[in-house]
Amino acid sequence: xxxxxxxxxxxxxxxxxxxxxxxxxxxxxxxxxxxxxxxxxxxxxxxxxxxxxxxxxxxxxxxxxxxxxxxxxxxxxxxxxxxxxxxxxxxxxxxxxxxxxxxxxxxxxxxxxxxxxxxxxxxxxxxxxxxxxxxxxxxxxxxxxxxxxxxxxxxxxxxxxxxxxxxxxxxxxxxxxxxxxxxxxxxxxxxxxxxxxxxxxxxxxxxxxxxxxxxxxxxxxxxxxxxxxxxxxxxxxxxxxxxxxxxxxxxxxxxxxxxxxxxxxxxxxxxxxxxxxxxxxxxxxxxxxxxxxxxxxxxxxxxxxxxxxxxxxxxxxxxxxxxxxxxxxxxxxxxxxxxxxxxxxxxxxxxxxxxxxxxxxxxxxxxxxxxxxxxxxxxxxxxxxxxxxxxxxxxxxxxxxxxxxxxxxxxxxxxxxxxxxxxxxxxxxxxxxxxxxxxxxxxxxxxxxxxxxxxxxxxxxxxxxxxxxxxxxxxxxxxxxxxxxxxxxxxxxxxxxxxxxxxxxxxxxxxxxxxxxxxxxxxxxxxxxxxxxxxxxxxxxxxxxxxxxxxxxxxxxxxxxxxxxxxxxxxxxxxxxxxxxxxxxxxxxxxxxxxxxxxxxxxxxxxxxxxxxxxxxxxxxxxxxxxxxxxxxxxxxxxxxxxxxxxxxxxxxxxxxxxxxxxxxxxxxxxxxxxxxxxxxxxxxxxxxxxxxxxxxxxxxxxxxxxxxxxxxxxxxxxxxxxxxxxxxxxxxxxxxxxxxxxxxxxxxxxxxxxxxxxxxxxxxx
Ligand SMILES: NC(=O)C1=CN([C@@H]2O[C@H](COP(=O)(O)OP(=O)(O)OC[C@H]3O[C@@H](n4cnc5c(N)ncnc54)[C@H](OP(=O)(O)O)[C@@H]3O)[C@@H](O)[C@H]2O)C=CC1
Ligand SMILES: CC(=O)C(=O)O
Ligand SMILES: [Mg+2]
Numbered sequence: 001x002x003x004x005x006x007x008x009x010x011x012x013x014x015x016x017x018x019x020x021x022x023x024x025x026x027x028x029x030x031x032x033x034x035x036x037x038x039x040x041x042x043x044x045x046x047x048x049x050x051x052x053x054x055x056x057x058x059x060x061x062x063x064x065x066x067x068x069x070x071x072x073x074x075x076x077x078x079x080x081x082x083x084x085x086x087x088x089x090x091x092x093x094x095x096x097x098x099x100x101x102x103x104x105x106x107x108x109x110x111x112x113x114x115x116x117x118x119x120x121x122x123x124x125x126x127x128x129x130x131x132x133x134x135x136x137x138x139x140x141x142x143x144x145x146x147x148x149x150x151x152x153x154x155x156x157x158x159x160x161x162x163x164x165x166x167x168x169x170x171x172x173x174x175x176x177x178x179x180x181x182x183x184x185x186x187x188x189x190x191x192x193x194x195x196x197x198x199x200x201x202x203x204x205x206x207x208x209x210x211x212x213x214x215x216x217x218x219x220x221x222x223x224x225x226x227x228x229x230x231x232x233x234x235x236x237x238x239x240x241x242x243x244x245x246x247x248x249x250x251x252x253x254x255x256x257x258x259x260x261x262x263x264x265x266x267x268x269x270x271x272x273x274x275x276x277x278x279x280x281x282x283x284x285x286x287x288x289x290x291x292x293x294x295x296x297x298x299x300x301x302x303x304x305x306x307x308x309x310x311x312x313x314x315x316x317x318x319x320x321x322x323x324x325x326x327x328x329x330x331x332x333x334x335x336x337x338x339x340x341x342x343x344x345x346x347x348x349x350x351x352x353x354x355x356x357x358x359x360x361x362x363x364x365x366x367x368x369x370x371x372x373x374x375x376x377x378x379x380x381x382x383x384x385x386x387x388x389x390x391x392x393x394x395x396x397x398x399x400x401x402x403x404x405x406x407x408x409x410x411x412x413x414x415x416x417x418x419x420x421x422x423x424x425x426x427x428x429x430x431x432x433x434x435x436x437x438x439x440x441x442x443x444x445x446x447x448x449x450x451x452x453x454x455x456x457x458x459x460x461x462x463x464x465x466x467x468x469x470x471x472x473x474x475x476x477x478x479x480x481x482x483x484x485x486x487x488x489x490x491x492x493x494x495x496x497x498x499x500x501x502x503x504x505x506x507x508x509x510x511x512x513x514x515x516x517x518x519x520x521x522x523x524x525x526x527x528x529x530x531x532x533x534x535x536x537x538x539x540x541x542x543x544x545x546x547x548x549x550x551x552x553x554x555x556x557x558x559x560x561x562x563x564x565x566x567x568x569x570x571x572x573x574x575x576x577x578x579x580x581x582x583x584x585x586x587x588x589x590x591x592x593x594x595x596x597x598x599x600x601x602x603x604x605x606x607x608x609x610x611x612x613x614x615x616x617x618x619x620x621x622x623x624x625x626x627x628x629x630x631x632x633x634x635x636x637x638x639x640x641x642x643x644x645x646x647x648x649x650x651x652x653x654x655x656x657x658x659x660x661x662x663x664x665x666x667x668x669x670x671x672x673x674x675x676x677x678x679x680x681x682x683x684x685x686x687x688x689x690x691x692x693x694x695x696x697x698x699x700x701x702x703x704x705x706x707x708x709x710x711x712x713x714x715x716x717x718x719x720x721x722x723x724x725x726x727x728x729x730x731x732x733x734x735x736x737x738x739x740x741x742x743x744x745x746x747x748x749x750x751x752x753x754x755x756x757x758x759x760x761x762x763x764x765x766x
Contacts, residue, residue: 085097087150088152108120145343147174177356181332182363202230281297341404342406352411455560462508470753479756483553516553591713616664632765657708659676680705
């Protein structure tokens with residue numbers, strides 16, 4: 001089989017990635033998705049003596065006397081093992097331990113990304129239950145919890161049960177309970193929307209394995225009647241008295257019914273849960289369901305029936321899948337990160353039914369709340385409002401951690417399994433809300449907004465390999481129509497050498513042959529005739545300079561935004577753009593860079609592109625526009641004006657203009673925190689301010705740094721990626737009347753794509 005064909009050919013509306021892109025992402029740089037980082041310095045001999053021999057003996061001896069101290073002296077309390085033997089990898093079947101590793105690394109990545117839980121993937125090469133249990137039981141001391149994953153039924157039931165008995169930490173089979181919790185939350189809301197009472201709702205579950213059995217159990221515990229839940233597997237309906245392909249877990253859910261096939265079971269059913277395999281349900285089957293049927297086709301990566309097929313057959317249905325590229329993603333990613341966060345924080349000995357039900361209710365309630373702007377698509381996306389297309393929160397909703405984890409922790413405390421109760425749950429929820437980087441969620445919301453409002457974005461350097469790759473990814477991501485500027489034959493030749501066919505919906509424009517040339521040249525001439533440009537100069541620029549041509553397209557409204565920069569210096573690209581696109585009235589044109597750090601979230605830095613020595617008025621305006629951008633990125637702006645001096649010490653020329661900028665903002669009365677001048681460490685570390693500068697008005701670490709000059713901004717943003725693991729995005733060009741962005745020449749494909757997406761978003765916000 002050709003591996004790159006595993007994922008279907010994308011269509012611009014639904015699919016977001018191709019198999020080729022997925023493989024490239026996994027192979028890029030350090031292969032895989034994980035690395036381990038140190039939390040303590042290991043630089044000097046003293047560090048070594050403390051962290052390792054002899055110092056390390058001390059915590060060892062303490063833990064030997066009191067095992068609970070392992071939570072204080074080691075990573076145990078925030079460390080989860082994701083363990084699989086690869087016998088039920090998603091819905092792909094038994095792929096074995098090694099082939100399950102990408103999924104397990106993915107689960108670890110999701111733990112970290114969504115709930116700051118550290119994890120490690122352990123792929124056990126055995127299908128023997130005893131061997132599996134023995135292996136895991138002896139690993140227990142290292143971890144605060146065990147997340148079992150993609151182990152097929154019925155072995156998974158025995159493995160989980162035995163490990164729960166053997167270990168004093170939570171053991172949680174995600175495919176069973178994570179899935180059941182999230183599906184229950186979705187069902188609570190779908191039932192509410194369709195006016196159903198769970199006690200009377202008739203449910204058919206296709207699949208009688210790990211996920212299916214756990215869903216049936218949880219829903220029955222929540223009030224569904226056993227006789228109203230019919231389970232099917234590869235042999236058909238699991239009816240009472242059936243002997244073929246049975247086990248005790250299926251028998252527990254066998255019902256008295258005449259139905260023998262899924263088709264028969266679905267006749268008149270209110271609700272369908274697919275926890276089986278791709279394409280297991282037909283349009284005819286869902287046509288036979290009750291009015292306003294609820295269809296959760298949860299098989300991964302491909303559902304039992306696609307939303308398009310289901311909606312075509314039953315326009316009145318509520319449909320959910322396990323995928324992130326359709327509305328209503330019912331996937332255990334909404335569960336396990338937050339459930340473990342809550343369980344770990346109270347040092348729970350187990351995850352019990354009360355904790356599961358609390359998580360399901362918290363998820364269901366969150367979906368009914370107003371969706372904040374930064375979640376709904378940065379104010380410009382498809383409205384996310386509780387309804388048939390939004391029955392469950394989005395995985396990127398930053399409120400999840402502060403809602404689900406405290407609910408789980410509270411239930412653990414109330415049900416007596418918390419070994420370290422949290423005295424102030426409201427404060428805990430507030431602390432959790434600040435634990436994740438708001439920008440990461442905001443960037444995803446921006447991408448979502450662009451998907452909902454696709455744009456035409458010009459990629460000026462259309463013959464470049466990097467640009468072509470980014471344009472294809474732009475198309476696949478559903479961001480809109482990429483317009484490549486270049487010669488058609490050259491663009492196709494480069495794409496052919498890459499082995500990637502250009503998907504439908506990508507446009508190629510040859511500047512020299514374009515029918516719009518005259519129109520663009522005339523518009524440019526009208527703009528520039530008093531700046532020393534003749535008509536023939538403008539014609540030559542439009543014909544020969546792709547940045548000018550692209551900028552003319554955007555200025556004329558033939559495209560919404562443009563991106564360039566891969567082949568020309570920043571100043572040359574900027575000159576081409578500003579030739580045709582005017583600055584925004586009463587604004588300053590400047591560069592804003594995003595430094596995305598793992599420890600301190602995202603910090604914005606300005607001006608990183610234009611003004612070598614900005615005066616006070618320019619600095620003040622840059623601060624104002626940066627604060628607006630910060631809010632758009634989900635940050636509460638705390639703006640620090642940086643210098644080599646802090647509040648007048650030592651004295652010098654540059655701090656003077658910086659101080660005047662602060663005074664200017666004070667005078668105009670802006671609505672964001674700002675102060676300065678101050679040194680970078682004072683800005684970023686509030687404890688340094690406590691004793692020496694208690695009067696400083698910033699209420700926390702600065703997240704917008706206004707630089708005194710371009711030299712300092714450049715040095716900072718160029719040094720950071722070389723010295724640290726932080727990522728720098730930008731500089732983003734702000735202050736133009738139409739969106740145009742310049743990527744640094746050394747930018748990779750993903751950065752070009754991200755910047756194109758941000759440019760498209762700016763076009764929505766205009
Ligand atoms: N959206 C989500 O969050 C999650 C989705 N899932 C999905 O659920 C599915 C099952 O996973 P899991 O329970 O872990 O796997 P298991 O191997 O434990 O169970 C699979 C079950 O599906 C049944 N099955 C397989 N193919 C068909 C078919 N064509 N028609 C009817 N039944 C079928 C099997 O029947 P038999 O017993 O006869 O072999 C078995 O009962 C996978 O697609 C997985 O991706 C799982 C967890 C989470
Ligand atoms: C989502 C998941 O865990 C699965 O499909 O197996
Ligand atoms: Mg799974």
